[in-house]
Amino acid sequence: VESLGRDGLAMAKSLNMGNIFIRKKDSNSLVPNCEKHGVKAFSIEAGRALKLDYDYADKMVDGLLNFLRKVGILEGDEETIESQSVYTTKEIVPAPISGFFKPNATLGEKVKKKQRICQVTPFFKSRPKSVSAPVDGKLIYLRSEEVVSEGDSVAHIIR
Structure with a gap:
């Protein structure tokens, strides 16, 4: 949050998305590369490939x-929802083995450390391997594809 500053946090909140995840800049991502060339930028991530949630x-x-009203590009009063959650840490949960993925939690759910969030059933064995949350937090990504390879990301938990 310190790197974003008070103005940056206010701008992020003006998007009214409910959850704000602030992370350190990754030199390979779009935002820092835009900023290298004097272009201020931010990113919004939502949804999953080929599935659009219209709401x-x-x-x-x-x-x-x-947001555009807040920064003065559009006329009118901006209305920011103040009771939004700000997160600064994300845990990426990898698949422990290759196999068939089945979720046991739902996207947006608050999970507890050691809570079972999914299972992976090996291709040629019948016993599934449970995957538990490594930390308490909120589930912001849950894999949608049924087949996973060992090490693939199956969940992201913010806190």
Whole structure:
């Protein structure tokens, strides 16, 4: 949060997305490369490949319009929801083995450390291997594809 600053946090909140995840800049991502060339940037991540959640897309458009009012690009009063959650740490949960993936938790769910969040059944064996949350937090990514390889990301938990 320190690197974002008070103004940056206020701008992030003006998007009214409910959850704000602030992370250190990755030199290979779009945002720092834009900033190297004097272009201020941020990113919003939502949804999964080839599946559009129209209600969430509408929420994103409303949030972007509110953000544009906040920074003075659009006329009108911005309305920021103050009771939003700010997270600064993300744990990526890898698949322990290759096999068939089955979730035991739901996207957006608050999970506890050691809570079973999914299982992976090996291709040629019948016993599934449980995957537990390594930390307490909120599940912001849950794999949607049924087949996983060992080491693939199956869940992201923010805290």
